[in-house]
Amino acid sequence: MTLTLTIDTARWQEHHRSVLDRFPGLVPVCKGNGYGFGHHRLIREATRLGTGLAAVGTVQEAALVQDSFPGDLLVLTPYRNGEASPALSDRTIRVVSSPGHCDGLAGRRVVVELMSSMRRHGITEADLPALRPVMSGWEFEGFSIHLPLNRVGGAGGAEEVACWVRRLRAERMPLHQVFVSHLSAEETARLHDEFPRTRFRLRTGTKLWLGAPEATRYHSRIIDLVRPERGRRSGAGRRQPVSGPHLVVVAGGTSHGVGLRAPRRLSGLRDRARHVAGIGHACLNRHLSPFLWDGRRCRFATPPHLQESVLLVPGDGAPPQIGQEVAVQLRYTITRPDRVVEEPQVPAGALLATGSAPKRG
Known part of the structure; x- marks a missing residue:
């Protein structure tokens, strides 16, 4: 994968x-x-x-x-x-x-x-x-x-x-x-x-x-999935107790650019409010990932690893399956994919991975 x-x-x-x-x-x-x-x-x-x-x-x-x-x-x-x-x-x-x-x-x-x-x-x-x-x-x-x-x-x-x-x-x-x-x-x-x-x-x-976002997309696949047990800790550091129906392991980690962010200049009250809200979520270990499931961004269950990430997938939709495709929203200038595939047409549903607003969970 x-x-x-x-x-x-x-x-x-x-x-x-x-x-x-x-x-x-x-x-x-x-x-x-x-x-x-x-x-x-x-x-x-x-x-x-x-x-x-x-x-x-x-x-x-x-x-x-x-x-x-x-x-x-x-x-x-x-x-x-x-x-x-x-x-x-x-x-x-x-x-x-x-x-x-x-x-x-x-x-x-x-x-x-x-x-x-x-x-x-x-x-x-x-x-x-x-x-x-x-x-x-x-x-x-x-x-x-x-x-x-x-x-x-x-x-x-x-x-x-x-x-x-x-x-x-x-x-x-x-x-x-x-x-x-x-x-x-x-x-x-x-x-x-x-x-x-x-x-x-x-x-x-x-x-x-990068001026034609509808012509390109990043995507990954589910490598593995586990239904977590309430109260159990997960991840290599075993620091974070998880809850929810599915822990999903997907291809894509820090070696690809996942989880990497550059400082950005804030302008206006809205930008500053969003930044402060992000700090609050980070203090609660609630980090949004760039991976999308059912149109919504998933949260990291643990910090991303070198070549894969572990996600918390909400349980109110169809259950994920190993091998299923997952859309990814990534900055092109910091991302190194494993492979580049050329196809005659990118499916319309993939536009969620190219910058359009995902559903809010």
Whole structure:
């Protein structure tokens, strides 16, 4: 029994084509865990789209896929002097985010990252004079600006990019190509209208690979089930007394990404109230799992194990059976399924596993 990602390939690829049509010059991003699909699967899709350029997160990822991709590879992690790097092809483009970290890039293909309101890394306006002398030795590919995903207040993303382009134009910097992120098609079109001599290329992974949730789903199967006895403790630590009709063991544990959560920024009273309620449930050892049975999220009976999880399944519906399928709601960017299966059509009932609201128990 395994944790499986199923793809309705035709529907998924139709979405890719629609994104490419809306964003000419699009650069697919294939980084991290491959957005849940794996690097090689995404690289095959990028090759099929014929973009000629794909972006990866690290030099290790570039080395992993460079023999599978016929185009150029943009490494998003900024170059640092003295870094340990595997052998990379001459189709690799490096990112520079500091004038003090440019050693060894003479004759290499380079993109310069600009500091955005995300405040992560990038060249500032004050850095431009120090950058100019070393740029002449590069095969310069353009500038790049990584905008924050959620912009609250202040200037819009297109205006932030436009401000940078005006500064660079005033400094007589080469502006033939600018890579951008997290912009809409309308925002990108406005930039092209204002700066017709500059090519703006959207770098995206989420919009491209995860923008058609109806085309993909995660699912698991029941490995075993036990009717717990009232008052008995269960699990490897034998810490939690359980009650209810069924203890169900399903495929999928921490090695797959089950039970892993990243901190999130809270905004508004509703978000904060839900977070406080979640803390209260956690204090009572009532942790919701990502597994769904009969349209409702099950609770963990014990903390998830490495490759499987034990769930409490309510007893007011049909009893579960070994081998039955269980839908799973997981974040694609942290999930590593055991296998990826391609089918001509994802059953409509599987939409519960792709983000639609489950029934509340």
